[in-house]
Amino acid sequence: METISDATKGFVDLRRHMWMAGVEMELRRLIWQIAVTGKYISAKIHDSNRKFAGFKNIYGEEQLTLDRSSDEILQSQLKFSGFVREYASEEQDSIIHIGKGSEKYFVTADPLDGSSLVDTNLAIGTIIGIHDGSILGERKSDLVAAMYITYGPLITMVYSTGKGTHEFVLNREGEYVLSEDNITLSERGSIYGLGGLRKDFTPEHLKFVEYLESEGYKLRYSGGFVPDINQVLIKKGGIFSYPALKGNPEGKLRLIFELQPMAFIMKHAGGMATNGKEDILSIKPNSLDQRSPIYIGSRFEVKKAKEFLNKS
Ligand code: AHG
Ligand code: MN
Ligand code: MN
Secondary structure, eight states: OOOOOHHHHTTOBHHHHHHHTTOOHHHHHHHHHHHHHHHHHHHHHHTOOOOEEEEEOTTSOEEEHHHHHHHHHHHHHHHTTSSEEEEEETTOSSOEEOSOSOOSEEEEEEEEETGGGGGGTOOEEEEEEEESSOTTSSSOOOEEEEEEEEESSSEEEEEESSSOEEEEEEOTTSOEEEEESSOOOOSOOSEEEEOSOGGGBOHHHHHHHHHHHHTTOEEOOOSOHHHHHHHHHHTTOOEEEEOOBTTBTTOSSBIIIIIHHHHHHHHTTTOEEESSSSBGGGOOOSSTTOBOOEEEESHHHHHHHHHHHTOO
16 A cells, blocks of 8 residues: 555545555445444443443443443444444443344444543543454354544544554544554554553563663553553553553453453554464454453563563
8 A cells, every 4th residue: 555645644535545555445435334334332421421321231331321322322333334243341231243244344333432531621542353264163263453542632543454554543623633644663662551550560570670661661551451452552662561460360350351352453563462372363262251460562562571471
């Protein structure tokens, strides 16, 4: 794909970018429809009552009204897209057969990531995975695209279809225009974000953290997975980890809805993601609620983490 000069970036909108990148028509239209949904969810955030909905999700976590309404917005948008056969969401107990049964794509969603931060006005996000097969089918499905939307001072959208990773900003006219084309991580960065309580860190993880601190890495952790990942991507390096913890070997974050889409995006920006042993993208999920430890970011730090975690 031809490189897009800085001068023209602001005039390349999402649809044109995907067309120039040779993304096939149905996938272009699906990504576009999901990006548009981000505007509706953003509107919901603005008029949200930030209250609990009185329901719990499959993880036993209190759902905000906003979690459920964001999920409903996505479902209704995808139901009529004509391209989606199954929809699975962090807010649903099971896979929803949303299409007629012959559609090409299978979508996973964390409709609202970081919902506990809504009342603090910190950035939150939506995470989407687009698969070529059922996510819990016999065959391990592959991600053909992944995207996330960050609701911050600006609304930004990052997507990859395996041909690089690209960022768009929603402009005043309500268009997603290109802001970063082919984001490429450096070999190593200078920031780290860490979930979990220090008192629950395993000895190996603690040694890795102490190494980062001895190397002068700066702590960047908001408690929102989307902005915390976005920071590593846009700063072109560093590492985010929500590790295995004492008494919680799987950590907190959800393999299907959060980790695999972000691992796909980071991989196509030259980064990598592991659970400490294997590539996050190589793991075949066994259940919707499967969690996994995660180390994700630029190659130097992720490889270093694996060294510390597997020191015999
Ligand atoms: P969600 O709001 O979709 O449940 O996700 C919250 C997640 C993720 O955004 C973040 O990285 C993590 O929770 C923060 O966990 P702690 O509150 O334990 O730091
Ligand atoms: Mn989440
Ligand atoms: Mn969520």
